Amino acid sequence: MLDLVRSVPSSKDPIDCRMVAHDLWPRRFLERREELPVTMPAMVYWPRNDDEVAAVVLQARVDRRPIVPFGAGSGVCAGVSPGSRSWVVDLKRLDRIVELDPDRRTVTVEAGIIGDRLEEFLNSRGFTLGHFPSSIYCSTVGGWVATRSAGQLSSRYGKIEDMTLAVWGVDGRGERIHAAVDDMATGPGLVQMLVGSEGALCLITRMKLRISPLATHRFVRGVSFPTLQQGLAAMRNVMASGQSPSVLRLYDPLDSALAGNHPTSSEPLRVHAGGLAQARVEDSGPGEHDEPTLFDSLVRRVEELAIFSRPRATRAVVGELLGRPGIANSLLDRFDGKPRLVVGIEGDADDLARRGPRLLDMLKGQGATDLGDGPGEKWLRHRHRVSYRMSRAFAVGGWVDTCEVACGWDEVAPLYTAVREALRDTAVVLCHFSHAYHDGCSLYFTFAGGGTAGNGPRSALSRYDLCWERALTTVRRHGAVVAHHHGVGRSKVKGLRHSAGNKALLQALKRTLDPDLILNPGVLGLGAGAT
Amino acid sequence: MPVSKTITKSTVGTVSKAARTVIDVAVADDAIMALVERLRLSRVRKSPLHAASIVLTPPPADDLRSVIIDVDNGLADVDARLSLHAIGYRLKQQGYWLPMLRPWSSMPLWRLAMTAPFVVDALIQRGTLLSVDGDVIDTPRAPRHAAGPSLLHGLCARPSPTALLVRAHLRVVPRTHARLVVTDWGSANAAARAFVTVTDAARAVCVEAFGSNLAVLADDHGAADVDVDVDSDRGSAWGSMSARVMGSRSIGPGDRPAIVKALCAGQRVVGVPFMQRAGVLLSTTASGASPLLVDVSTATTQAASAIAAALTRPQERDQ
Structure with missing residues (x-):
């Protein structure tokens, strides 16, 4: 076994270890800004197959070393946070597309493949996974499954958990494990016990996923509503009516206001060739409607006031405002944006020609004003920007983070109001409502704040922590779940609502599959401090 | 205001790890309370049910x-x-x-x-x-x-x-949002193909196949060759089916070969397209379908071991 471990590509080089020392949890960037030390793992391994993964795990058991799985590092919840004795297992060399089965509409892939590569492969053969997280260029398929990821077209294609038909992995005993939905012997429910396990129960090495044929045409439209409640009611009715939109995203009044005005439209509906999966993406230049543009949008609005002649001064002022969220929120209350909804559906041309007008009429019946194709097409072009560019707020002493939660339709508006109120003196809060389902949707909050240097009560770090504590407390109080598609990691453990029985089962499963508690200790609140 | 009933040691007369457990009154009627007592006794006697x-x-x-x-x-x-x-x-x-x-x-x-x-x-x-x-x-x-x-x-x-x-x-x-359409596709193969097409569209409330028939419960604009109201489906393929559904086997919603196989075996295939799920209904008890209930707080290891054993059973190394 030792020989096999030695043959696994690995490195102790500080640069290699630094690359996998943490994910994109924004708090880590605040820590770097404060020049706090980075905890580096002892070693990083790049196994090339399941045998090598198992060998590394077995050796780690012998050495009693924690193991932290690593995909592309795009997580934002501290799912990757190795200690100084930890070994990081970077799974990106497990990147094969094992099998495409068009008859059964499945693809089997290894965990380390980057999402965009898989989608390109499928597109070239007339299929799509239908999973488009904004991080698609910088996240792995294994990471998606481990965190219950959701893509932008989830209302039609479902979350990754809905696509996962089988999972292979290596558990903390070094054993190969496997679960499949169609396998009566293993108990089909076990797939859903491994999906979302975030490396705490096993290292996921391979999965079989459901695929769909590429849509031939699309239709997107933007509409605005007089009130947020009307917009939410319209979303719920669209989902209940069986329209099955691929995209349904409602932006709250502040987000809509910051994105700027769109004129009303009477232009006829246009059906575009190609499904949403194939729509062109532009990833340079400022976009609208996306979460990280909060800072840019604020800067743009201040620039429009023409008080400061130099951009740098404008950015500094906005940074200063973020440090005084009470004042910032009072000013922002003056924006009177109308909640904007982007809706997109896919199908063949005839089908869309029938469904499009019906859908638009239905929305108008709920009080919507037609804004034409513009908002939807613009969102489509910039839909993947979010994950590559760090907000410029960090450069001026501020911070930005996102929090995605989920609840039933009846709780959406109260939860939205409660979170905004709870954070009013801590951060500027935007929200959009996406990933709409029959029985509820996800609320995607964007927090932006600031603070002083250091770690005093007014520091950026303290305010950041306070913001999260208040948000999680509020979400929990409303009975919502604290993670819809980013995972729980370590940063949201406090918000998990485990009843005694649930926790007992998870802990028992952890102890059985990972008796030495070496697998990603701390995530999901499991095995922390054991090693 | 929801009314709650408190179960304490004195109520059920057996040991409980939790000092008190509150159950919503909608759940806790006498039959459930009796079951709680029976389950606790079973645990004390170490005789799982x-x-x-x-x-x-x-x-x-x-x-x-x-x-x-x-x-x-x-x-x-x-x-x-x-x-x-x-x-x-x-x-x-x-x-x-x-x-x-x-x-x-x-x-x-x-x-x-x-x-x-x-x-x-x-x-x-x-x-x-x-x-x-x-x-x-x-x-x-x-x-x-x-x-x-x-x-x-x-x-x-x-x-x-x-x-x-x-x-x-x-x-x-809501019934106002859906109506049922039943179509005879002539063969299991054609029905399976239609099943997958409906599933791909992700719009229907549910889709079911039996023999060569396909039933789609969808919004008012679902395509249909034959339109049948759900109340008049006696005499249709569905009317002849047994309600003896004892279990199910999940399948991929686009797995046409598996659907054809099930239909040819006389089984009923069900799908919920808006949930991206499909399964084959079974009229007999599958192995393990009469499971042993295991104790959560003291014997979860037993449950976890069973799960772990299932996960690690010898598997086909076909991948």
Whole structure:
């Protein structure tokens, strides 16, 4: 076994270890800004197959070393946070597309493949996974499954958990494990016990996923509503009516206001060739409607006031405002944006020609004003920007983070109001409502704040922590779940609502599959401090 | 205001790890309380129960608490002692559809949840479960499973359920939003192809195939060759089917070969396209479908070991 471990590509080089020392949890960037030390793992391994993964795990058991799985590092919840004795297992060399089965509409892939590569492969053969997280260029398929990821077209294609038909992995005993939905012997429910396990129960090495044929045409439209409640009611009715939109995203009044005005439209509906999966993406230049543009949008609005002649001064002022969220929120209350909804559906041309007008009429019946194709097409072009560019707020002493939660339709508006109120003196809060389902949707909050240097009560770090504590407390109080598609990691453990029985089962499963508690200790609140 | 009933040691007369456990009164009627007591005794005597040995009398037909519609969220909060058959009819009376066609299973939902993972996957949004200790476990309320491993699946699923489902929130659809269309496609192969097409569109409330027939419950504009109202489907393929649904085997919703195989074997294939789920209904008890209930707080290791054993059983190295 030792020989096999030695043959696994690995490195102790500080640069290699630094690359996998943490994910994109924004708090880590605040820590770097404060020049706090980075905890580096002892070693990083790049196994090339399941045998090598198992060998590394077995050796780690012998050495009693924690193991932290690593995909592309795009997580934002501290799912990757190795200690100084930890070994990081970077799974990106497990990147094969094992099998495409068009008859059964499945693809089997290894965990380390980057999402965009898989989608390109499928597109070239007339299929799509239908999973488009904004991080698609910088996240792995294994990471998606481990965190219950959701893509932008989830209302039609479902979350990754809905696509996962089988999972292979290596558990903390070094054993190969496997679960499949169609396998009566293993108990089909076990797939859903491994999906979302975030490396705490096993290292996921391979999965079989459901695929769909590429849509031939699309239709997107933007509409605005007089009130947020009307917009939410319209979303719920669209989902209940069986329209099955691929995209349904409602932006709250502040987000809509910051994105700027769109004129009303009477232009006829246009059906575009190609499904949403194939729509062109532009990833340079400022976009609208996306979460990280909060800072840019604020800067743009201040620039429009023409008080400061130099951009740098404008950015500094906005940074200063973020440090005084009470004042910032009072000013922002003056924006009177109308909640904007982007809706997109896919199908063949005839089908869309029938469904499009019906859908638009239905929305108008709920009080919507037609804004034409513009908002939807613009969102489509910039839909993947979010994950590559760090907000410029960090450069001026501020911070930005996102929090995605989920609840039933009846709780959406109260939860939205409660979170905004709870954070009013801590951060500027935007929200959009996406990933709409029959029985509820996800609320995607964007927090932006600031603070002083250091770690005093007014520091950026303290305010950041306070913001999260208040948000999680509020979400929990409303009975919502604290993670819809980013995972729980370590940063949201406090918000998990485990009843005694649930926790007992998870802990028992952890102890059985990972008796030495070496697998990603701390995530999901499991095995922390054991090693 | 919800009324709660407190179960304490004095109420049930056996040991409890928790000093007090509060159960909503809708759950805690006498039959459930008796079950709690029986489960606790079973734990004390170290004699785990087989699910098949448990008989729970369904609530009376006029018990309004047994099916409560949550209009806002498209859910029905149901007593899991009812069968899908009883639930389906009560929903119909209130103007709602289950995303599954008749004949519905006459098995109680709490048992069906152990043997039919398709039901857990597609129909149940969340559950209130009773652990073998008598503790009440609510699975998270979320439109999908959301954070972490799915506890609903872990608690219900074979090989060893750790809790009994006592209430469930089922996904339901207003009858005004859906109508049923039945089409005879002439062959199982053609029906399977149509099943996959409907599933791909992800719009229908449910789609079912039996023999060469396909039934689609969809919004008013679903394409159809033959239009049949659900109330007049006696004499159709569905009318001839048995309600003896004892379990299910999940399949990929686009797995045409598996669908054809099931249809040729005389089985009924069901799908809920808006949930991206499909399964084959089984009229016999699958192996392990009469599971041993294991104790949550003191013997979860047993449950976990069973799960681990299932996960690590020899598998085909075909990948």
